[in-house]
Amino acid sequence: MEQPIAERMTAFLGRVALYIKALAKWLAVAVVIGVVCGVIGSAFHIGIHEATTLRGAHPWLLWCLPLAGLVIVAFYKLTKTEGQGTNDIIDAVHLGKGLSIFLLPAIFLGTVLTHLCGGSAGREGAALQMGGTIGHQAGRLFHLDDRDLRTATMAGMAAFFAALFGTPLTATVFAMVVISIGVMYHAAFIPCLTASLTAYGVSLVMGVEPTHFTVAMPELGVVMLLKVAVLAALCALVSILFCNTIHFAEHQMAKRIPNPWVRVVVGGFAVIALTYLCGTTDYNGAGMDVVTRAVEEGTAHPAAFLLKLLFTAVTLSAGFKGGEVVPSFFVGATFGCVVGPLLGIPAGFAAALGLVAVFCGAVNCPVASIFLSVELFGDGGLLYFALACGISYMLSGYNGLYSSQTILYSKLKAQYINVHTNAHHAGAPHAEPPVHGSLKE
Numbered sequence: 001m002e003q004p005i006a007e008r009m010t011a012f013l014g015r016v017a018l019y020i021k022a023l024a025k026w027l028a029v030a031v032v033i034g035v036v037c038g039v040i041g042s043a044f045h046i047g048i049h050e051a052t053t054l055r056g057a058h059p060w061l062l063w064c065l066p067l068a069g070l071v072i073v074a075f076y077k078l079t080k081t082e083g084q085g086t087n088d089i090i091d092a093v094h095l096g097k098g099l100s101i102f103l104l105p106a107i108f109l110g111t112v113l114t115h116l117c118g119g120s121a122g123r124e125g126a127a128l129q130m131g132g133t134i135g136h137q138a139g140r141l142f143h144l145d146d147r148d149l150r151t152a153t154m155a156g157m158a159a160f161f162a163a164l165f166g167t168p169l170t171a172t173v174f175a176m177v178v179i180s181i182g183v184m185y186h187a188a189f190i191p192c193l194t195a196s197l198t199a200y201g202v203s204l205v206m207g208v209e210p211t212h213f214t215v216a217m218p219e220l221g222v223v224m225l226l227k228v229a230v231l232a233a234l235c236a237l238v239s240i241l242f243c244n245t246i247h248f249a250e251h252q253m254a255k256r257i258p259n260p261w262v263r264v265v266v267g268g269f270a271v272i273a274l275t276y277l278c279g280t281t282d283y284n285g286a287g288m289d290v291v292t293r294a295v296e297e298g299t300a301h302p303a304a305f306l307l308k309l310l311f312t313a314v315t316l317s318a319g320f321k322g323g324e325v326v327p328s329f330f331v332g333a334t335f336g337c338v339v340g341p342l343l344g345i346p347a348g349f350a351a352a353l354g355l356v357a358v359f360c361g362a363v364n365c366p367v368a369s370i371f372l373s374v375e376l377f378g379d380g381g382l383l384y385f386a387l388a389c390g391i392s393y394m395l396s397g398y399n400g401l402y403s404s405q406t407i408l409y410s411k412l413k414a415q416y417i418n419v420h421t422n423a424h425h426a427g428a429p430h431a432e433p434p435v436h437g438s439l440k441e
Contacts, residue, residue: 041130041160151188152191166203403421
């Protein structure tokens, strides 16, 4: 027997109201997250910029790096956040783990001090940690349930990333896919995009210029596609070297110098020694000026990518704070700038390809990397960048910067494997079933 029209209309309106309520909830939560991340992210960006400028004007600040390290260790112990990092943010989404609000000031202070005194690190590790913390705490403020708290955490990650780099679409997709490779949490799209656009708008108001490069793109052609494919394969190897060196250094430093106070002092003096041995400060801080020269001028020291990797590995393994993504930009851009011309690729274009391809291999996010290429370099070479990302993603294997990240499907065939990065090899049997309570279920 058919339902009366009135009952069907009531049921329909009830469903409509449910969707409208959900949309309104997420728009409200995302705007709050975006505003807070935009303000703090812009302040963080300005702080890093001013710290870098101050260090350039006063080179003696490099000698304060060991002292800055002691302050960082002390503050992390004071806030009881020692040992926490980007992997904990990923676990907060995977497993619903809580995040301490004190991680926010700890990573803010630690990263600014690291850049002020010449440590070699990036910004995005801090962005994901601070953004994830803000998103998580905002979710608690709105009394969201466990599942929605995870979405709010992703929205915070996206918002802070967008505020720092001025790439809201990349930030949105990256936050949605970096947790579990092979699955995109589509329910998080509106929260992440809204938070990203809001934070991006706030950053513009506060005077933060988006990261953008000017580079000439060659015409699409078969020969150039083949050359790009070869460069992408080499970049995949560089991304493997990058990830493994960072993880090896962290493991060895913790094993051989277990005392964090001693470790950070030793690491600080090691960076000072390396700086004087190289005779340049190009490898201190984030090094975005070197990236700009590689992409826009087509110039880079032949060993720059290896030296940056060494500086970054020592800095982060010693206990200084920052991130690995901007160093991966540096490594990829300088490697591409040097190797590209040997393959017949214009140096600046090869640097842009290297930047995106090494980033892709390191974070295992090809779609986000393609969007990154568009927001950084424009869409003129979109197909070249797509090819480079695809090859780098496949050939980089199951290595990655974030060990809490999971890869759900094989890179070689349509097979469910559900493995953590850095804990699997091609052809190995798949790992454990989905963890109870995770978003993969």
